[in-house]
Amino acid sequence: MKKLLLLFLFGLSSVFAQTDKFQKIDSLLNFLYTNNKFMGSLSILEKDKIVFSKAYGLAELSSGKKLNPATKLKIGSITKTFTATMIMQLVDEKKLSLDTKLSQFYPKVANADKITIAMLLHHRTGIPDFLNDDPTVAQYIYIENKKADLLKRIEGYTSAFEPDSQFKYSNSNYNLLGYILEDITKKSYAENLHTRIVKKLGLKNTLLPLKIEPTQNEGYSFTFNGNTWEQTPEWHNSLAFAAGAIASTSDDLNLFLSGLFNGKLVSPAALEQMKTMRDNYGKGLIIAPFDKRKFYGHTGGIENFRAAAGYNMEEKTGFAIVVNGDNFNRNEIMIGVLSLFYGNDYQFPDVKGFTVSETLRTKYVGTYSSKSLPIKITIAENNGALTAQATGQSSFPLTAKSETEFVFDTAGIQMIFGDQKMVLKQGGMEFEFTKE
CATH class of the missing domain: 3.40.710.10 (DD-peptidase/beta-lactamase superfamily)
Known part of the structure; x- marks a missing residue:
């Protein structure tokens, strides 16, 4: 009887551990969604069976229709x-x-x-x-x-x-x-x-x-x-x-x-x-690596949709995310999901940003040009936050990391402001802009 009881307890602990990791993943995506960083759906496959499938956010704005896991x-x-x-x-x-x-x-x-x-x-x-x-x-x-x-x-x-x-x-x-x-x-x-x-x-x-x-x-x-x-x-x-x-x-x-x-x-x-x-x-x-694992798949982006899917042959495990509200780096989201799934140390990202005074925000507003790039970048203020817009492109919000550093995580953009200047960093490249 004791042996059966131990087996039963072992089985329960395994179930609770599984539930716990999925709850943490759900908490991460809810955290990003409630902070206007993400909308979309995530699915996880284990041993070729769907074990997690949830959607977060809107499918259509005018009707307020919500996403569900079957929303295409x-x-x-x-x-x-x-x-x-x-x-x-x-x-x-x-x-x-x-x-x-x-x-x-x-x-x-x-x-x-x-x-x-x-x-x-x-x-x-x-x-x-x-x-x-x-x-x-x-x-x-x-x-x-x-x-x-x-x-x-x-x-x-x-x-x-x-x-x-x-x-x-x-x-x-x-x-x-x-x-x-x-x-x-x-x-x-x-x-x-x-x-x-x-x-x-x-x-x-x-x-x-x-x-x-x-x-x-x-x-x-x-x-x-x-x-x-x-x-x-x-x-x-x-x-x-x-x-x-x-x-x-x-x-x-x-x-x-x-x-x-x-x-x-x-x-x-x-x-x-x-x-x-x-x-x-x-x-x-x-191939997308994570730790020592290798996932075969692909990524995608069109309009403001972003997607990623990968399959590990050894574990018969798969992860797929389709984002329709893109305001945070898709790869960072997947790193968080995979870390929580595999029990790695992981801290939720800082999405609130740093509070910058109105005086400094006003100082940064303006149009910037560079001798290295054939575009201009306009910095504007919107409801107490800064936005950036490059020539011929849509504007995007900037998150303050300090009094001088601002980022747009979705595209891996970093902007560092100085006296009438701004340095743009992206993809390992660096460009200096001067305020006009």
Whole structure:
């Protein structure tokens, strides 16, 4: 009887420990949500089963509709993992080869006779990115981008480098892969997504939407203006297409990666190809390390949606987050979640910031220019807090860390103010601005 009692107590302690870590994760996300740092959903997979699934915040502003775990949100470039999976299915079906040249489909693209399907998957083509390298892209974000029109723009680009000589991330590569998928199958990308992945895995909330439909439990993204959340204008989904237009849930992302890594979508040989890294990028996959663990997955961002999903093969554990209220660094959120899940030491972040006097805030307000960058940054005051706005971009709130240091954690931006000057730090780079 004593032995049975001990086993029973051991079982209870294990359950309580599991509950405790999930309660801590829930507390962290509630803490960020109530401090206007985060809205979105998180899902955790253990031994290929969903063990945590919660949503926080709004799906639509006008109606005040709340998010729930089944609310479909855009996942941005995690779409590329879906696209790569379907391309590898065509390879398995011998309808396509990794050595097939782009010229077989789109010979007018620069260096098409040298670019292979494998190079497109690995971002090693030299094809400029229609989103980040094309200065005219602003005029196309909110209108329909028909295949013929976007192809014509891509065909007009000059190659950035010799194919396969280096890595450079380009959304153009994956839109071309999406077009090739359609050409070979004679079906739309959306149809292929449904039959090749969604139906096979029994996913409930993954699709390529034409536009956000709140009545279909689909949510918008939001920007925090320093005082309140504002609904972010929606892009036309035809622009992001096979590079970033899928909408899904954190649960479905976990189930997708679980299905992919457990042989439900591609052959073992194809999966090994996808996992093979070149310049830290596989075929639609990246590796995210945590401690000694290795998670295969991808990240994404579109409008003000941010997403990340990763799967650990050894533990059969997965984490997926889809953010639709982006006001805190997505990676920092995931570090907090993973730390609490694995029992590491972790302190909740300081989100309140440092109180700066009105005199100093007023002193920093103004427009700043730099000899090193072709942009100006306008610092303004809004309800006792500072905001920053770069030329041609939306404004964003600044959190004070001291009387002179302000940050925007979402983008890893640090601003240090001095006498009529401001130093901008981001991504290991540093630029000096002078107040006009």
